[in-house]
Amino acid sequence: MVDQRAEELRAQGLDEDAVRAWLAAEDGEDPRAQAAESAQFVVWPANWPALRVWMAVQHQWRFLGGRPQGLRLGDVDVALRRLRVDDADTVFAQLLEMQEAALEVFDEQRQH
Numbered sequence: 682m683v684d685q686r687a688e689e690l691r692a693q694g695l696d697e698d699a700v701r702a703w704l705a706a707e708d709g710e711d712p713r714a715q716a717a718e719s720a721q722f723v724v725w726p727a728n729w730p731a732l733r734v735w736m737a738v739q740h741q742w743r744f745l746g747g748r749p750q751g752l753r754l755g756d757v758d759v760a761l762r763r764l765r766v767d768d769a770d771t772v773f774a775q776l777l778e779m780q781e782a783a784l785e786v787f788d789e790q791r792q793h
Contacts (some may be wrong), residue, residue, distance in 0.1 A: 693736065703729070730767070731775035734760045738776075749787050752780050 686707065691702045707726045724732050734757065741756040742749040757776060761769045 693733065699724075728775070730764075731772045731779065733764055734766060734772055734776060735779055737764060748791070749784065752776070768793070 684704065685703050687700050687704060688781060690703055703726070706723065732761065737760040738752055738757050741753045743753050757773065766772050770793055
């Protein structure tokens with residue numbers, strides 16, 4: 682029997698090692714062992730909705746003076762609705778944290 686979750690993960694672009702790690706975590710196993718074997722990072726199931734939205738909006742930045750200022754929040758809202766995200770408020774908050782981390786990396790890259 683084909684696991685629909687695995688098919689959806691592959692459609693999102695995850696390779697087989699990442700799919701196995703995600704499914705292991707979803708099924709209550711410790712995914713760190715899978716990640717260590719595959720040299721991949723692990724996305725805990727609770728964070729998967731935020732990652733899905735991030736992947737949908739990762740290129741939707743507002744720029745000022747050639748520098749990214751933040752994600753275009755209207756586009757984030759569209760992604761949350763189109764992806765039918767449960768608990769959109771929590772995922773939105775997670776995206777804001779991811780945005781801040783990305784902006785810090787962008788600033789570091791610009792300084793070097």
